[in-house]
Amino acid sequence: MKPIRLGMVGGGQGAFIGEVHRFASRLDGHYDLVAGALSASPEKAKVSAEALNIARAYSSYDEMAQAEAARPDGIEAVAIVTPNHVHAGPAIAFLDAGIHVICDKPLTATLDEAKALEAAVERSKALFFLTHNYTGYPMVRQARELVETGALGKLRLVQVEYVQDWLTDPVERSGDNKQAEWRTDPARSGAGGSVGDIGTHAYNLAGFVSGLNVERLAADLDAFVDGRALDDNAHVLLRYEGGAKGMLWCSQVAPGNENGLKLRVFGDKGGLVWAQEDPNRLWFTPHGEATRLITRRGAAASAVADAVSRIPGGHPEGYLEGFANLYTGAALGIRAHQAGEPLPDLAQLVPGIEAGMAGMRFVAACVDSSRRDAAWVTP
Amino acid sequence: MKPIRLGMVGGGQGAFIGEVHRFASRLDGHYDLVAGALSASPEKAKVSAEALNIARAYSSYDEMAQAEAARPDGIEAVAIVTPNHVHAGPAIAFLDAGIHVICDKPLTATLDEAKALEAAVERSKALFFLTHNYTGYPMVRQARELVETGALGKLRLVQVEYVQDWLTDPVERSGDNKQAEWRTDPARSGAGGSVGDIGTHAYNLAGFVSGLNVERLAADLDAFVDGRALDDNAHVLLRYEGGAKGMLWCSQVAPGNENGLKLRVFGDKGGLVWAQEDPNRLWFTPHGEATRLITRRGAAASAVADAVSRIPGGHPEGYLEGFANLYTGAALGIRAHQAGEPLPDLAQLVPGIEAGMAGMRFVAACVDSSRRDAAWVTP
Amino acid sequence: MKPIRLGMVGGGQGAFIGEVHRFASRLDGHYDLVAGALSASPEKAKVSAEALNIARAYSSYDEMAQAEAARPDGIEAVAIVTPNHVHAGPAIAFLDAGIHVICDKPLTATLDEAKALEAAVERSKALFFLTHNYTGYPMVRQARELVETGALGKLRLVQVEYVQDWLTDPVERSGDNKQAEWRTDPARSGAGGSVGDIGTHAYNLAGFVSGLNVERLAADLDAFVDGRALDDNAHVLLRYEGGAKGMLWCSQVAPGNENGLKLRVFGDKGGLVWAQEDPNRLWFTPHGEATRLITRRGAAASAVADAVSRIPGGHPEGYLEGFANLYTGAALGIRAHQAGEPLPDLAQLVPGIEAGMAGMRFVAACVDSSRRDAAWVTP
């Protein structure tokens, strides 16, 4: 398969997630990064592009969308890795220009932007992918499969948490932490702090694996750090369609936790546990039997997990590999789309606009519920 | 110290917790079990007493309380290990007879019984101990001390869970599981199922370590097994005095979980994690430093933990040892009380009537909140 | 079953293992400790006995053996918990007096003493038990059963290690560490330091589980602490009958290790792992399948493990419980012996003189091999 010509919006020097997208796009060799609007500052955009050996540098995404769409060798896809409030603008511009979009999460900063983007996806022939990257881990895929094939029986419980500690102190006021600055700023992040940044990942993962939709939720949000405008902790009760219940906890103020995303799902026939910091292992208990340790490419790994694995069991694959699985899924989707073929499974498994809208409704529901003293709200 | 003459109510053949109390009472050699009303059936009471080498067998606790109080060599203390609805009766009888009481949790089956027992404790000169045994683990004691001495700073979060799987199926209808039968029977257990049986432990542990009181809670209770009269799962949001927040999850229907009591506490200066199934280890993270693994009698164990340890680090002490720490604390308290001396620390650390009442209010609040769709309730 | 009247030699104030034996003897209620020669100092012997509520205090084991044998209510069994060089003397005295002996390991300080003791066991009608306590853990029993029933196929590898750090510094010269003093003193410990103290445990455990005998070994012993007379680390290659191979590592100078006894056994059909610091769990991998986590009283626990368990899965049992399993096995053996019945399984599983002699040969072989530059030696 020929590499896809890729552009990038955002991700200039000092950014975190842009670099992650570049790693992910390079790993399997399915993309060539040839154009970028890496920064709103023309100078920085140029310098960043040079440092990254990116051929064509733009200082605005609008200019880039038009110019690239006009070139015979223009980009086929674009990665959008800006802060949340600059997702909808470029995504719509590129979709409208017929260029496929790979967008970081959450979908947008506001529900209005999200709806506009949803409309753009609907009217565009181009594809839209959203990097809820944790769904890319092989053992997450197998967890989903276990649920789907009934190994857990009828689901009763979904417990998910995403716990960090990097906002324990008011680092957004330290002057040297750009990440903290925009992620705690409602104007750039939207209405959700931790719920938007990591709660949406947890929510998405729970839905991806369980296959269940949340009917109602009750949320208690806090900003434990004085003066912080957005929540840095959220406690959420979940009620799923069909009677399953759950809890979601996300926090950025829990010392000792780096990136503690953990999912536990229980049904009347079994249970499973998966933790992101130990991603190559999946714990599965058929009720009344010994717990099994399922490992990536180990004896009990399934074809679904195998399909997104690169190297043998015991050779850990990590965050970037999981992220790259979405990029590769998107690449396969793009090539199929260009060939007029149906999207292959690996492309269909990449979250898209639907997952993005669900995340936005989740954030809005959490904020709404919390303002009304944790009232039950439909997301 | 001479062994204390001990009696027991309940705990005949086939019982679980009675045997635990006997192990705990024997381990440190502070008790001689010399009298028992082990069963309501006179025949079974006699046979059980003989099998256990218990000198004096009674078929009713009332008879036992009176007879023992009248003997010069009568029991000094009694262990009450009956189902919940037979806690208040014997406890009051022995307290009124001036005999010290060591009672299993939860305090009683109903709030009314609890209040009657509370009154009995107040009017009696005898001591009352409640076996929230998880507070007896050395590393739990050190966790409490870490909070107390400010190592975690101002507390923000208390996450506690107690997860089992033994009621995943309707085993109470199998005909051969007495434990399941009475623990799922409102007449014998009270209004709470999992919240009463294990939720009270989790609630107690969280309060013991954090030193915080819950101001309000919102609970979502479920009986996932068809036809089960009491909850087998509870999701609870907690709001503590002073602004800390928390979550409590207890479940008896989560396959793969045997006795998963786990506590995590986070403040603005640090965090800690302790799990009952790995009880000799305590994880402590001073914010901004590497996580420390504190082990029982290891290099970083404190005097408080040392005081309830028996053997060197690396030689695991378990559930019975933790339980025995309460029995030993009670023994020291009883001897001090008999000598007219103030209760030593180890006795004061044993939960008593106050913890018992708090547990009863917790159960009532959970049930009340859940009936009102998880409304906020003051426990 | 009526409690067995027990005596104790050694174990006065400040001792470690004597206290462990007392805990173990009390836990299941099968013993009454009624006589003791707790110290060679008459004064200390008396004070220690009083503090422990032991009725009859002796200042010499010879006196005790004769006096107790002469009493109608004399002790039925004696626990010997002295330093190694005072094992043979009392063990022989009590065996010759017809009193059952429960002796701490290693068997004796010297091979000559061991042979004399072996002869005494042979000529006595009384029973002899050796507290290689790690064999008492339920999951160790199940590990042995897995091997025995062929679940691992033909054995190929036995890897065992026992690693501590308490002798990293020359604490035996600190003046306040009696344990370190005698355990590093050839006159009291015998020819082996770490190999005698903990290497024998590791060696015994490997043999207990694998059922294999070592044919030859090559050992490299070191005393890393300057001036230490006995080894504090040993590296040993093992060759088993039938072609299996193994490694044994014991160390008391490995910082970060408290009591790290760990056994791994592999055959052509499967493998198992057990670690003493996490004793309620056994990892079993049928080759080509997912690893199973077998837990004490969990879904996959066997009857053999169940027979030495007291409380439900997830309620950790520890070192003292495992130790107590030997005491209870011995008690059942003694009562059967007194009744003229064959020893029950639980008694037969307690290590005896044969295991003791094997341990002594192991120590001698290690020392011999190491002196000859790790030559192959038959133990």
Next chain:
Amino acid sequence: MKPIRLGMVGGGQGAFIGEVHRFASRLDGHYDLVAGALSASPEKAKVSAEALNIARAYSSYDEMAQAEAARPDGIEAVAIVTPNHVHAGPAIAFLDAGIHVICDKPLTATLDEAKALEAAVERSKALFFLTHNYTGYPMVRQARELVETGALGKLRLVQVEYVQDWLTDPVERSGDNKQAEWRTDPARSGAGGSVGDIGTHAYNLAGFVSGLNVERLAADLDAFVDGRALDDNAHVLLRYEGGAKGMLWCSQVAPGNENGLKLRVFGDKGGLVWAQEDPNRLWFTPHGEATRLITRRGAAASAVADAVSRIPGGHPEGYLEGFANLYTGAALGIRAHQAGEPLPDLAQLVPGIEAGMAGMRFVAACVDSSRRDAAWVTP
């Protein structure tokens, strides 16, 4: 930095390690793979190159070396990813053509080949890198630094093991396992089976972290599978310069082990543990203090570890990232070399010919020792 033009020898369809090298070369964007002699079969070489979008396909490495050296845009470096017996030939050819070499381990199949290669490295101006990739993990780098800076004091013990199970059965005779075929074939692998394939990694890692050289070793090698020509298990005693001792165990027949490379180092002031299957964590115990959990990019990570990290702590980096760190180190070295500058630290940390020769001597010494009944041998 402009990408380096890279060629590859070996690594056609069905190969394992060639794919790993390609991932590693792509991840950081420092290489463009533009030429390849991917297979000895011209047809397969061509097809593989096309499938991988490699511009120039050759069917012999000699032809490739000459042709590329003659082109102005010829490759600057070559990756050699063939079976062991085809390392020396291409490595010498490219070195003699002035092209930098990145070679898989072990160095060669025979000591004679190794010496010839060593001579080629000495006479060439080009650089030679050997992919002992485990040295590329950030926490391994920090472990080395801890030793180097004295945090462990004077070293006493180095315990290393590398345990797998994939050769438990005679899979090399199944007809569909190319990896197993050549790795168990002396003609292609050399004199060592497990010692060559994974023992060399373990040996290298131990030396990399400890900074110590082995003075003598005694090895007991086995081929547990009937008819296997090379060892599948090795037990090795190590004696280091300066008095430290160690053990090395490598096995490919231990069911339940996927890729269990684990290193433990102990000195008189502390100890450390690192395990490849959990690579983002390093356990460090300063003697007499609590064990610290040092995580990649966590609070206690050092600059040395940070320099080879890509993403924040808690976002697992794995095997490919560690491998890529060697590729990036090599790239920095190559660019510095081209600029006439001294090699930067990251390049100097990549193992080279010296490590390769040490590995070859290790294999030869193991085989020699084992043939002489585990006699002590100087590697």
